[in-house]
Amino acid sequence: MATLRIETSVNRENSVTRKLTDRIISTLGDSDVVTRDIATEPLPLIDSTWASARVKPVDERSTLDQEALALSDALVAEVQAADTIVISAPIYNFTIPASLKAWIDLIARVGVTFNYTAEGPVGLLENKRVIVAFASGGTGIDSAADFASGYLRFVLGFLGITDVTFVAADQLAVDAEGTIARANAQIDALRDAA
Numbered sequence: 001m002a003t004l005r006i007e008t009s010v011n012r013e014n015s016v017t018r019k020l021t022d023r024i025i026s027t028l029g030d031s032d033v034v035t036r037d038i039a040t041e042p043l044p045l046i047d048s049t050w051a052s053a054r055v056k057p058v059d060e061r062s063t064l065d066q067e068a069l070a071l072s073d074a075l076v077a078e079v080q081a082a083d084t085i086v087i088s089a090p091i092y093n094f095t096i097p098a099s100l101k102a103w104i105d106l107i108a109r110v111g112v113t114f115n116y117t118a119e120g121p122v123g124l125l126e127n128k129r130v131i132v133a134f135a136s137g138g139t140g141i142d143s144a145a146d147f148a149s150g151y152l153r154f155v156l157g158f159l160g161i162t163d164v165t166f167v168a169a170d171q172l173a174v175d176a177e178g179t180i181a182r183a184n185a186q187i188d189a190l191r192d193a194a
Contacts, residue, residue, distance in 0.1 A: 123160020
């Protein structure tokens with residue numbers, strides 16, 4: 001089983017999501033884990049060169065086009081190779097970190113990870129499982145102020161990934177001990193269900 005771990009928290013030793021992803025990874029058992037820490041090694045934002053290159057047929061791409069897409073191609077290959085993707089999603093100002101949005105922008109590619117059809121869009125990243133470690137100071141998951149979990153469910157589903165589970169340590173500023181205990185119980189339930 002191959003696991004892709006996406007770390008996005010700018011906090012290191014004090015990160016709740018990093019601690020949660022550690023526990024989640026440990027519950028998955030023996031697995032080939034690839035870690036992409038996009039908080040430590042930030043991804044570039046998409047630009048006009050990238051946008052132009054991605055719509056050209058492969059055999060018509062210049063060297064510059066290929067260079068513009070090289071990182072995106074590598075990120076897509078990591079996702080395609082993974083059976084399970086574990087994503088840390090600390091909530092910054094009611095939504096996901098900019099680093100996670102940059103990752104999504106770089107892997108969401110028409111003809112590669114999704115297609116448009118006469119019946120509507122079709123995701124090409126099927127048969128994958130995503131576990132999201134969600135942590136927030138005051139935003140409750142699925143509350144009116146949570147612009148992260150719904151977006152992640154939608155965009156992952158758009159790419160073909162419908163098996164999405166959230167491990168939520170939300171509202172840490174209200175009850176840190178209780179919410180971390182509940183998140184750990186959710187992780188234990190993942191292990192028990194395996």
